[in-house]
Amino acid sequence: xxxxxxxxxxxxxxxxxxxxxxxxxxxxxxxxxxxxxxxxxxxxxxxxxxxxxxxxxxxxxxxxxxxxxxxxxxxxxxxxxxxxxxxxxxxxxxxxxxxxxxxxxxxxxxxxxxxxxxxxxxxxxxxxxxxxxxxxxxxxxxxxxxxxxxxxxxxxxxxxxxxxxxxxxxxxxxxxxxxxxxxxxxxxxxxxxxxxxxxxxxxxxxxxxxxxxxxxxxxxxxxxxxxxxxxxxxxxxxxxxxxxxxxxxxxxxxxxxxxxxxxxxxxxxxxxxxxxxxxxxxxxxxxxxxxxxxxxxxxxxxxxxxxxxxxxxxxxxxxxxxxxxxxxxxxxxx
Numbered sequence: 219x220x221x222x223x224x225x226x227x228x229x230x231x232x233x234x235x236x237x238x239x240x241x242x243x244x245x246x247x248x249x250x251x252x253x254x255x256x257x258x259x260x261x262x263x264x265x266x267x268x269x270x271x272x273x274x275x276x277x278x279x280x281x282x283x284x285x286x287x288x289x290x291x292x293x294x295x296x297x298x299x300x301x302x303x304x305x306x307x308x309x310x311x312x313x314x315x316x317x318x319x320x321x322x323x324x325x326x327x328x329x330x331x332x333x334x335x336x337x338x339x340x341x342x343x344x345x346x347x348x349x350x351x352x353x354x355x356x357x358x359x360x361x362x363x364x365x366x367x368x369x370x371x372x373x374x375x376x377x378x379x380x381x382x383x384x385x386x387x388x389x390x391x392x393x394x395x396x397x398x399x400x401x402x403x404x405x406x407x408x409x410x411x412x413x414x415x416x417x418x419x420x421x422x423x424x425x426x427x428x429x430x431x432x433x434x435x436x437x438x439x440x441x442x443x444x445x446x447x448x449x450x451x452x453x454x455x456x457x458x459x460x461x462x463x464x465x466x467x468x469x470x471x472x473x474x475x476x477x478x479x480x481x482x483x484x485x486x487x488x489x490x491x492x493x494x495x496x497x498x499x500x501x502x503x504x505x506x507x508x509x510x511x512x513x514x515x516x517x518x519x520x521x522x523x524x525x526x527x528x529x530x531x532x533x534x535x536x537x538x539x540x541x542x543x544x545x546x547x548x549x550x551x552x
Contacts, residue, residue: 223534230526237522238515242289245511245518251281252306252509279306292512296519303512307505312516316498320520322391322409323497329413330421335471338425342432343464346440357429364426370488373419377493388415389494419489428471435467472535 253275276282280291295301302312345354380388390397391412396405439445440463448458487499498517505514 222537226530226533230530233526234519234523237526238293238519239289241515241518241522242292242511243285245506245509245514246285248509250509252511253279253281255509256306279304292515296516302516305505305510305513307508307510307513312513315501315513316516316520319496319498319501322495323499325409326413326416326420326495326497329417330424333417333421334424334428337421338428338432342429342467343436343459345429345433346436347459349437361426361429364422365430367422368488369419369423370492372422373415373489373492376415376419388412389492391416391493391495391497416489416493416495419493431470432467435470436463439463439466469536473532 253272256275257272280288283291292303295303300313302316304310305312305315308315341357345357348354377388391409392405393408393412396408399405442463445458445463448462449455487497487503489495490497490499491503502514502517504510505517
């Protein structure tokens with residue numbers, strides 16, 4: 219098991235290196251750069267821009283260097299100093315900007331992930347064990363609604379419904395008096411009071427999808443021969459259900475944890491814009507529109523790293539949960 223984990227960790231290094239190259243190339247593909255857009259905005263409002271100022275800004279942002287040299291400076295600063303560069307748009311270090319919002323984003327993402335699992339597992343088990351019942355049909359119908367409706371539309375409906383009934387706006391992640399306040403226990407409590415709305419909205423589509431996956435896997439396992447044999451031997455239904463079918467039905471859900479993390483972050487972006495939340499999603503969108511390459515590239519690199527780490531955690535959990543996978547690893551090591 220330790221050897222398997224070690225090999226997987228070593229595989230991550232070249233993978234992240236390749237991802238960083240692809241990310242940096244992709245964000246450089248649109249024509250022009252941040253300085254070009256900035257100068258155009260100044261000209262649109264009638265501001266004069268001298269050639270010397272353009273040259274100074276170009277040299278300051280290292281936009282006159284070849285793309286491979288820009289990438290080399292960016293990646294070496296990240297690896298050696300933890301420096302993600304300066305944001306052109308905000309004129310602040312990228313690490314500070316992302317650090318301010320990453321904690322809130324991860325809080326919402328982890329809360330959404332827990333909500334998704336807590337809701338989808340029991341409902342999926344119930345739907346499988348009560349196949350074609352009224353409850354199964356009702357939950358299936360609700361699940362299809364959750365899959366088909368985008369999160370930002372649900373957010374808009376809930377916002378306007380709550381405002382129409384109570385006259386209270388539910389946008390933002392903090393109450394007005396805590397927005398600019400330093401972190402304290404009172405601010406954390408206030409954030410917890412507001413986090414339920416984005417958690418539910420972002421988690422709806424993932425919950426509906428996992429319910430369908432869990433139901434399908436449970437139905438497949440309940441038709442296996444070992445279940446019929448265990449029932450014939452008088453094993454209690456609850457013990458039989460949770461000892462084998464539920465445990466094996468979890469495999470595809472655990473294997474997709476690595477995909478859920480970036481999906482939640484990307485799905486959170488539109489919801490954050492609608493709900494006016496200070497997370498990384500709106501900042502990523504602004505940086506892409508402004509061609510702020512260091513800020514956009516750093517956020518995308520962090521998201522890619524979360525995907526790779528999530529996939530590694532999925533494989534480790536699968537090896538711990540399913541003995542057949544552990545035996546396969548042992549056989550491979552032998």
